Amino acid sequence: MEVTLAxxxxxxxxxxxxxxxxxxxxxxxxxxxxxxxDKSWLPDPILAPGTQFTWLMDTPGIYHYASSFSSGIEGxxxxxxxxxxxxxxxxxxxEAYLDYCSGCHGADRGGGVGPALIPDMMLEVxxxxxxxxxxxxxxxxxxxxxxxxxxxxxxxxxVGFLRSEPNYxxxxxxxxxxxxxxxxxxxxxxxxxxxxxxxKLDNLFLITEREAxxxxxxxxxxxxxxxxxxxxxxxxxxxxxxxNDRWAYNLGRDGWVFKIDLYSLQAVTKVRVGHDSRGLAIxxxxxxxxxxxxxxxxxxxxDAQTLEPLKVLATEGTDPDGVFVQSRVAITSDVAxxxxxxxxxxxxxxxxxxxxxxxxxxDFPIDKLENVGRILHDGFLSPDNTRFYIxxxxxSYMAVIDVQNWTLVDTIATGDLPHPGSGAVWEAGxxxxxxxxxxxxxxxxxxxxxxxxxxxQIPTSGPGLFIRTHEANPYVWADTxxxxxxxxxxxxxxxxFSVTHVISDGLQTLHPEFTQDGxxxxxxxxLGNVVRVYDANTFTLVAVIEDxxxxxxxFNTARRYEKLGH
Numbered sequence: 001m002e003v004t005l006a007x008x009x010x011x012x013x014x015x016x017x018x019x020x021x022x023x024x025x026x027x028x029x030x031x032x033x034x035x036x037x038d039k040s041w042l043p044d045p046i047l048a049p050g051t052q053f054t055w056l057m058d059t060p061g062i063y064h065y066a067s068s069f070s071s072g073i074e075g076x077x078x079x080x081x082x083x084x085x086x087x088x089x090x091x092x093x094x095e096a097y098l099d100y101c102s103g104c105h106g107a108d109r110g111g112g113v114g115p116a117l118i119p120d121m122m123l124e125v126x127x128x129x130x131x132x133x134x135x136x137x138x139x140x141x142x143x144x145x146x147x148x149x150x151x152x153x154x155x156x157x158x159v160g161f162l163r164s165e166p167n168y169x170x171x172x173x174x175x176x177x178x179x180x181x182x183x184x185x186x187x188x189x190x191x192x193x194x195x196x197x198x199x200k201l202d203n204l205f206l207i208t209e210r211e212a213x214x215x216x217x218x219x220x221x222x223x224x225x226x227x228x229x230x231x232x233x234x235x236x237x238x239x240x241x242x243x244n245d246r247w248a249y250n251l252g253r254d255g256w257v258f259k260i261d262l263y264s265l266q267a268v269t270k271v272r273v274g275h276d277s278r279g280l281a282i283x284x285x286x287x288x289x290x291x292x293x294x295x296x297x298x299x300x301x302x303d304a305q306t307l308e309p310l311k312v313l314a315t316e317g318t319d320p321d322g323v324f325v326q327s328r329v330a331i332t333s334d335v336a337x338x339x340x341x342x343x344x345x346x347x348x349x350x351x352x353x354x355x356x357x358x359x360x361x362x363d364f365p366i367d368k369l370e371n372v373g374r375i376l377h378d379g380f381l382s383p384d385n386t387r388f389y390i391x392x393x394x395x396s397y398m399a400v401i402d403v404q405n406w407t408l409v410d411t412i413a414t415g416d417l418p419h420p421g422s423g424a425v426w427e428a429g430x431x432x433x434x435x436x437x438x439x440x441x442x443x444x445x446x447x448x449x450x451x452x453x454x455x456x457q458i459p460t461s462g463p464g465l466f467i468r469t470h471e472a473n474p475y476v477w478a479d480t481x482x483x484x485x486x487x488x489x490x491x492x493x494x495x496x497f498s499v500t501h502v503i504s505d506g507l508q509t510l511h512p513e514f515t516q517d518g519x520x521x522x523x524x525x526x527l528g529n530v531v532r533v534y535d536a537n538t539f540t541l542v543a544v545i546e547d548x549x550x551x552x553x554x555f556n557t558a559r560r561y562e563k564l565g566h
Contacts, residue, residue, distance in 0.1 A: 354399075
């Protein structure tokens with residue numbers, strides 16, 4: 001295995017090898033360097049220009065070294081039984097970065113909510129970045145990934161990846177590649193004519209098993225685990241066909257879209273829309289899907305029945321500061337035609353634009369709304385679909401868009417980094433309210449949908465990502481998964497806005513989701529590897545669902561009927 005010293009850096013910066021591997025360093029610079037290993041594991045060899053040094057890496061461990069010329073010229077050797085294949089469960093470090101880091105730092109490492117992570121911007125020594133990844137940053141949304149399952153070796157591998165130059169050519173993925181990736185897993189004429197299980201199709205839970213590349217399916221009536229469906233890397237977005245209870249769709253963060261048969265609980269077709277993806281929505285007529293990408297900067301419209309690609313949209317435009325940028329897709333949503341019109345909504349994160357796409361027209365025409373905000377994120381529709389609320393995390397407000405006239409009509413200063421997820425909207429005393437949690441502080445903000453005035457700001461123990469309610473339940477439920485007590489779920493009275501109860505079971509709990517009738521609520525415990533089921537009115541624990549690995553997002557099939565966006 002070779003390490004090259006040139007242009008003031010070692011390449012590769014971090015090298016993972018098996019015990020017994022000979023590693024050779026070659027100096028391609030015009031000056032000499034002495035290699036100094038921490039804890040004196042190297043004999044301080046002098047590398048003259050054009051010379052090599054070879055050393056046997058025989059004992060498992062993490063080995064740091066640097067050049068005597070500058071402590072900033074450094075590297076790591078990871079000696080692992082099984083080599084690099086043991087890291088990230090066999091996933092390449094490039095894909096691990098996309099999953100763990102790109103949401104805040106950009107798929108191209110150019111920055112977003114978090115700073116850019118490219119060599120010229122990283123001026124600290126390796127140990128600084130290792131410590132930041134492992135332990136997080138106090139006062140920011142940077143999580144302590146060492147507490148969330150990453151090993152020291154995996155963190156050092158990420159540090160090495162960040163020291164490498166981005167390869168932008170690898171990010172391309174257009175119509176030819178999408179079409180070629182489409183795969184029929186099970187011919188639909190071979191599927192059973194009726195469900196093969198006893199679960200009610202309008203009350204099934206699809207639960208992302210984050211690290212297991214699969215989806216758990218649970219019967220919401222009996223709380224029984226029915227099946228595991230093979231999926232891709234960290235299933236992220238779900239959509240349910242509003243016209244046919246047989247079909248569900250899932251989008252993995254690695255860009256694979258799956259069409260899922262809820263009769264037989266298996267995927268039947270898949271297609272890859274990109275390298276790093278987030279949002280998925282389905283049209284009210286069940287004909288089209290739209291998927292959003294981080295890499296490349298595109299959105300893809302698919303035939304929902306066949307998963308054949310119909311159109312690729314380049315997501316780029318002028319940002320609020322007048323700069324033309326390529327943009328990640330922050331959110332995809334669907335507007336009800338019987339309420340407003342046959343539209344998809346697309347949020348462009350860096351461009352600060354929100355697009356309305358008419359899916360009833362064959363060329364999918366787009367109305368573009370600029371200057372909505374900086375670093376757009378999640379959003380949701382009002383129940384009548386006349387207003388769309390989208391988080392501007394760079395501005396710490398919720399932007400309010402008139403969907404019919406496609407204009408920005410208001411902003412709501414909610415708090416630090418609003419993160420509404422799929423939204424919480426309810427009616428109490430003849431007034432409709434909306435609410436969001438925040439990824440930057442422990443706060444639930446509630447506003448009146450009629451005039452966008454803030455009605456309450458409710459402190460919690462820490463930042464959260466998900467908030468949920470149900471028309472048959474008198475409470476709003478919010479997680480605090482990024483707080484100092486990441487196992488707390490706040491239960492807030494819809495009328496008084498007071499905290500009625502706090503559930504503190506488990507290790508890191510998130511993403512509350514109701515059964516169809518609102519009588520029970522499911523909560524994932526990411527680190528505890530269980531899903532807990534509570535009586536939604538008494539808060540009593542009624543079931544614990546095991547045999548789920550790193551559960552995160554929970555989605556009930558009754559979402560097909562929601563008007564907040566599919």
